Amino acid sequence: MAKKLKVIGTPVPKQDANIRVTGKAVYGHDITLPNMLHGAILRTEHPSAIIQSIDLSEAKKLPGVVCIITADDVDVNNIGYKRDHPILKKGEANCTRDEIAAVAAETKEIAKQALELIKVKYKVRKGIYDANDALKDSAPQINKFISGKFENKNIAETFHYEHGNLEEAKKNSAHIVSRRFTLPRMTHACMATSNVTASFNKVDKKLLMYSSTQVPFLYQRDMAHALKMSPSDIRVIQPIIGGGFGSKLDIHPFEPICALLSMKTGRPVQILFSREEEFIASPIRQPMVIDLTAGVDKKGNFTFREINILKDNGAYTSWGATTPFVIMQSFSSLYKLKACKFNATAVYTNNVFAGSFRGYGNPQATFALERVIDLLADKIGMDKAEIRLLNANEKGEVTGQGLHFDTCGHKECLETVIKKSNYNKKVIAKQDARFKKGIGLASMLHVGGGAKIYRSDGCGTTLKIDPYGYCTIISGSNEIGQGSETVLAMMAAEELGIDLKKIKVINTDTDVKPWDVGVHASRTSFVAGNSLLGAIKILKEKLSKKASELMNSSHSEFDYENGQIVSVKSKDSIALDKVVREMHFSEPNELAIASFFYEPSSKFQDKNFKGNVSGSYAFASQAIEVEVDTYTGNVKVLDIYVAQDVGKVLNPLLLGGQIEGGLLQGVGYALTEELLMHEGKILNPNFHNYKMLTASDIPDIHFFPIETNDKEGPYGAKGVGEAPLIPTAAAIANAVCNALGVEFVELPLTPERVLKAISLSKINNNHHNLISL
Amino acid sequence: MEFTIISPRTRSELLDVIRKEKNFRFGAGCTDLLMELKKKPHANLTVINLSQIKDVQFSGFKKSAKGLRFGAMFTAHKILMNEEIRNNYTALHESAFNLASTQIRQVATVGGNLCTASPSGDIACALVALDATCELLSTSGKSRNVIISDFFTGVRKTALKKNEVLYGISVPSKSKDTKDVFSNFIKVGTRRSMECSVVSLAYHIQVNKFGEIIKAGIAIGASAPTVRFADSACKYLIGKKYKSISEKEKEEFAKKVLSYASPITDIRATAWYRKEVLFNISKSIFH
Numbered sequence A: 001m002a003k004k005l006k007v008i009g010t011p012v013p014k015q016d017a018n019i020r021v022t023g024k025a026v027y028g029h030d031i032t033l034p035n036m037l038h039g040a041i042l043r044t045e046h047p048s049a050i051i052q053s054i055d056l057s058e059a060k061k062l063p064g065v066v067c068i069i070t071a072d073d074v075d076v077n078n079i080g081y082k083r084d085h086p087i088l089k090k091g092e093a094n095c096t097r098d099e100i101a102a103v104a105a106e107t108k109e110i111a112k113q114a115l116e117l118i119k120v121k122y123k124v125r126k127g128i129y130d131a132n133d134a135l136k137d138s139a140p141q142i143n144k145f146i147s148g149k150f151e152n153k154n155i156a157e158t159f160h161y162e163h164g165n166l167e168e169a170k171k172n173s174a175h176i177v178s179r180r181f182t183l184p185r186m187t188h189a190c191m192a193t194s195n196v197t198a199s200f201n202k203v204d205k206k207l208l209m210y211s212s213t214q215v216p217f218l219y220q221r222d223m224a225h226a227l228k229m230s231p232s233d234i235r236v237i238q239p240i241i242g243g244g245f246g247s248k249l250d251i252h253p254f255e256p257i258c259a260l261l262s263m264k265t266g267r268p269v270q271i272l273f274s275r276e277e278e279f280i281a282s283p284i285r286q287p288m289v290i291d292l293t294a295g296v297d298k299k300g301n302f303t304f305r306e307i308n309i310l311k312d313n314g315a316y317t318s319w320g321a322t323t324p325f326v327i328m329q330s331f332s333s334l335y336k337l338k339a340c341k342f343n344a345t346a347v348y349t350n351n352v353f354a355g356s357f358r359g360y361g362n363p364q365a366t367f368a369l370e371r372v373i374d375l376l377a378d379k380i381g382m383d384k385a386e387i388r389l390l391n392a393n394e395k396g397e398v399t400g401q402g403l404h405f406d407t408c409g410h411k412e413c414l415e416t417v418i419k420k421s422n423y424n425k426k427v428i429a430k431q432d433a434r435f436k437k438g439i440g441l442a443s444m445l446h447v448g449g450g451a452k453i454y455r456s457d458g459c460g461t462t463l464k465i466d467p468y469g470y471c472t473i474i475s476g477s478n479e480i481g482q483g484s485e486t487v488l489a490m491m492a493a494e495e496l497g498i499d500l501k502k503i504k505v506i507n508t509d510t511d512v513k514p515w516d517v518g519v520h521a522s523r524t525s526f527v528a529g530n531s532l533l534g535a536i537k538i539l540k541e542k543l544s545k546k547a548s549e550l551m552n553s554s555h556s557e558f559d560y561e562n563g564q565i566v567s568v569k570s571k572d573s574i575a576l577d578k579v580v581r582e583m584h585f586s587e588p589n590e591l592a593i594a595s596f597f598y599e600p601s602s603k604f605q606d607k608n609f610k611g612n613v614s615g616s617y618a619f620a621s622q623a624i625e626v627e628v629d630t631y632t633g634n635v636k637v638l639d640i641y642v643a644q645d646v647g648k649v650l651n652p653l654l655l656g657g658q659i660e661g662g663l664l665q666g667v668g669y670a671l672t673e674e675l676l677m678h679e680g681k682i683l684n685p686n687f688h689n690y691k692m693l694t695a696s697d698i699p700d701i702h703f704f705p706i707e708t709n710d711k712e713g714p715y716g717a718k719g720v721g722e723a724p725l726i727p728t729a730a731a732i733a734n735a736v737c738n739a740l741g742v743e744f745v746e747l748p749l750t751p752e753r754v755l756k757a758i759s760l761s762k763i764n765n766n767h768h769n770l771i772s773l
Numbered sequence B: 001m002e003f004t005i006i007s008p009r010t011r012s013e014l015l016d017v018i019r020k021e022k023n024f025r026f027g028a029g030c031t032d033l034l035m036e037l038k039k040k041p042h043a044n045l046t047v048i049n050l051s052q053i054k055d056v057q058f059s060g061f062k063k064s065a066k067g068l069r070f071g072a073m074f075t076a077h078k079i080l081m082n083e084e085i086r087n088n089y090t091a092l093h094e095s096a097f098n099l100a101s102t103q104i105r106q107v108a109t110v111g112g113n114l115c116t117a118s119p120s121g122d123i124a125c126a127l128v129a130l131d132a133t134c135e136l137l138s139t140s141g142k143s144r145n146v147i148i149s150d151f152f153t154g155v156r157k158t159a160l161k162k163n164e165v166l167y168g169i170s171v172p173s174k175s176k177d178t179k180d181v182f183s184n185f186i187k188v189g190t191r192r193s194m195e196c197s198v199v200s201l202a203y204h205i206q207v208n209k210f211g212e213i214i215k216a217g218i219a220i221g222a223s224a225p226t227v228r229f230a231d232s233a234c235k236y237l238i239g240k241k242y243k244s245i246s247e248k249e250k251e252e253f254a255k256k257v258l259s260y261a262s263p264i265t266d267i268r269a270t271a272w273y274r275k276e277v278l279f280n281i282s283k284s285i286f287h
C-alpha cells in the first residue's frame, strides 16, 4: 500500500519567496564585478538596407569608451538553430534588431552616448514584410546563410506529417469546414529585461558568463561554437532569473557580443536591455496563418483534419521555427482522429524573428482547432459540449502519431468544466441589449513528461547529506521562477524525513551541476523530480545499510521521518545525522552521496514525426464566460473554469500560481496583446501601447485539478507549466462568438476588432448604422 | 535624461525661482514630465520641483458655499479619498478612480493633469464638464482666473504664460434649484488600469424637483486636439426630463456630442472606432 504523503501535496510556499519580495534576490542586473565595463549595442536604423560604411572615429574619441567592435573585428561563427544568424551584421541589415556595432565603456551613459556618435551609411532597400511576398520568384533571397535545401530560396524550414486515409475520411464526412486563421506577434515581456555579464580571463583563456539562459548546457555548447572555443572553457552561472517563458531558449546575439567585448578588453562587461530594447530585440510568439479544413461524420465523430501553416520566420531561424513539432501533435491527436495531413512552412522575411514561448505553437493550433470544432458542431446541429465529449481522448489510446496516452484525463476535464460552469444553461441564455454574455469551451493536449527533441531529454542529480543532517540537491535543471526548487526540496523532505529548512538546492553552475537539457516543455518537476527520486533511492540504500549496522539488527526496512531513521519492524530509531557521521568518520569512510541520471521512456520521433515523444501527456479543458460591451467592443472575462490533468498535485500553491499566471497570459493573447509592426519596425515597444493586462483585469478563476496518477511521473505528476495558457484564447474566442453570433478568425479580439465585427453584422442585417465604414 | 532640480519651500521662494530661471519646467508628480524628458531630452534643463512647497492653498482642499477649491498640487489619490467629491462631484471622483494605478495616483496631481494638456487627460475631462475655473499665479504675486475650456489652447498647449504657475482650481457648487445631480465619467480603453483613454466622456447634469434638466456639463476626451465642452449638446438637454428622454432624443443628443469630435487614427484606435464609441456612450448616459 502506498505510504501516506506528508509533504507532497501540501501548500508549501515558494522557498525563495522571501528573498524575492524583500528585494534581496540577486538578478543579473544586480551583478557588479571588479573593473566591469558596460556594453551597449547599435542596431540598424532600417529593417532592410545595405550597410555602406560604418564610421567609428568620433565614438572612439569619446573619453570612457574602451572598445568598439563591428563584424570586421571578430572571428566568429553564426548562431541560431540553423546557424543562419550572424552575431554582428556585415554588409547588410535584414531586421530591425540587427546588431551593427557594440561598445564597451566605463559607464552605461558613456556607452549610450558613443552609440550616437557612430555614423552608419545605409542604402535603404524595400524589404519583404509578408511571408507570401517572400515566396514569389521575384523576391530577393533574404537570408544568405542557408540555401539549396528547399524549393524556394526564402524557405527556412518545412514540416510534413500525415496519418490515416485522408481521401476516405473526407468521403465519410457529413460536413466539412474550412477556415483561415491569423495569429499575432506576442512578446514575453519578462519582468527582468535581458541581461548578461561576461568575464573573460586573458590568462587562462576561460570565459565566465552570468546568463539568464533556460538551457545552460546547450548555451555553453552554442556559445563555444559561436566564439570558436571549447564548451567546457565556458562556465555558465545563472543568477536569479526574472522571467523566462521560453524567451531564453535560444542564445541571442547580445550574449556572444558581450563575451567578445570582454575578450577584447580583458575586463568583465555587462549588457542590460532597456525596456524598449526588450520589446524590440527579444523573441516573440510566432505569427502564423493557419488554413484548417476539418470534417465530421453524421454522428459527430471527427473524420479528418488538413492543415497548411505559413509561418513568418523573420530574418533568422530560432527554435521558434520548430514549433510545428508541437502544433502537429494537437492537430493529429487532440480528440480522436482518423486522418490528418499537416504541412508547415517557415518563410524568411525582414520582420523580427520569433523564439519559443510558453505553449510552443500550441495556443495558435488550439485556437484554430477549437474554433473549427464549434463550427462543425453548428453544422451538424450538435451541442458544442456533446461533440467534444464524444470525441475526447481516452486512456490507453495510441494516436495516429504514435502518442501513448497511458493516463488521460481529457473527458474528466471536459465534464468538470461543463458541469462547474453550468455551461449547458449559459450557452443558450437570454441576452441583454448592450452587454452580451457568452460562454466558450476548449481543450488542449500538451507534453507532460518532457519532450525528446534533443538526443537526451534527461536530467542528472547529485545528492549529499552532510554530517549535520542537512541535504544538498545538486540538480542539472534550474529555476526560472516556476518553483521547481521548492518541489525538489519537498520531494527530498518527503523521502528523507529532513526538515525543508535543512534542504538546499544548487542548480546554477555548469561547472558543478550534472547534465540537463534545460527548462522547457513543462518538464522540470517531471524529469528533475524523477532524477532526484532516483538519487534518493540510492542514497537511502546506503543510509539504511549503515543504520542497520549501527542498530545491530538485520532489519532492512526503514522509515525516514523527523530526522530519524526508524526501523519499520522494531520501531528502533537512530538520528539521520548520526548515521551520516558514522558513514563519514568511521571505517570504511564512505560519503553520504549519490548520483542518478534519469532519462524518460520517451522516444525520439522518426523522420515522419511519429513516435511517443513524451513520458506522459497533459490534458486540460477550460470553460470561459465573457461579457461583451456592444457599445465599445470591450470583452470582459467574467469567470474561467479550468480542469487540468496534472497527474498528481505536488504543491497546490505553486500549481495555482502556474494556472493563474498562464491563464492571464492566455487572456492577454486572446484580447489585448499584439506587437504591432509596420514595414519591419515595431510600433509599440512599450507597456503603454503593448497592452499587457494588469491585476485589475484578472477574472474569477475556478481551478479543478484532475489527478490521473501517471506511473511515469514523480508521485504520478505530469508537467503543468504551459497547459493553462494553451486553450484560453480558443475558449474566449468561442465565448465571444457565442455572445455575439459573429465569427472571429483573428487574434487578439481588441475592442476595435470586436466593434467592427458587430457593426458589420448589423450592416449585413440591414440595421441602421450611423457611421459608415 | 539629465537635469538640475530646484526645490523651493514656500510660495515666495517659488516665485523667486521662476523669475530667475530661464530654461525650466515645473515638476509636480512628474508622471508626465519624466516620460516626456525620456523621449526628448532637453539640454541644460532645470526642473522646479513643486512638491516640497508648504502652502495649503497650493495643495489643500476647501469647500465653501460657492463650491470647491483645491490647489494644483492636490493629488489624484486625494480626490479619490475626498467624500465631498465622491458624493457630489462623481464625475471628478470617477476620473481619478480611472487614472493609471494606485501607485501613480499617489503622486499624480490635478495641476499636472491640466498643464500637460493632453486630449486624453481624465481629470481634465471631468473638470471641463464641471465648468471649473483655473487660477494662474504670476511672478508679480497676482493671480488671474481662466475658465477651464479657455485654459486648453491646443494639443499640449495651455493659456499659461512663461511667468505663471497653475495655482488652484475651483468648481462651482450646484445651482440653488437643483434637486438631483447625475454625474459620471466614462473611460473607454483596453485594460482596466494603467490605461490612457481611447475615448472618454464626463457628464454632470443637474435636475430640478420636476426632473427637468436645468444645467448640463458634457465634456469629451481623446476625441479632438483638446478636451472639449460639448456646448450644443448641453443646451439641447435643458428643459428635458432626464429620466424620460426618448431613444430619438438620445440619438440626437449623441449626434450633437459627436459634432465636437475630430479624432485621429493612431496605434491605439482608428478615428472610426473613437466616433462610433463616443456616439454609443453618449446615448448611454440616460437611465
Ligand SMILES: Cc1cc2nc3c(=O)[nH]c(=O)nc-3n(C[C@H](O)[C@H](O)[C@H](O)COP(=O)(O)OP(=O)(O)OC[C@H]3O[C@@H](n4cnc5c(N)ncnc54)[C@H](O)[C@@H]3O)c2cc1C
Binding pocket: B025, B026, B027, B028, B029, B030, B031, B032, B033, B034, B035, B050, B072, B073, B098, B099, B100, B101, B104, B107, B108, B109, B110, B111, B112, B113, B114, B115, B116, B120, B121, B122, B123, B160, B164, B165, B166, B167, B194, B195, B196, B197
Ligand atoms: C503609467 C502612467 C499611466 C497614466 N495613466 C493616466 C490616466 O489613466 N489618465 C490620465 O489622465 N493620465 C494618466 N497618466 C498621465 C499623468 O499621470 C497624469 O496626467 C497626471 O495627472 C500628471 O500629474 P503630475 O503631477 O505627475 O504631472 P507632472 O508630470 O509633474 O507635470 C505634467 C506637466 O505639467 C506641468 N505642471 C505640473 N504642475 C504644474 C503647475 N502647478 N503649474 C504649471 N505647470 C505645471 C509640468 O511642467 C509638466 O509639463 C499616466 C501616466 C503614467 C506614467
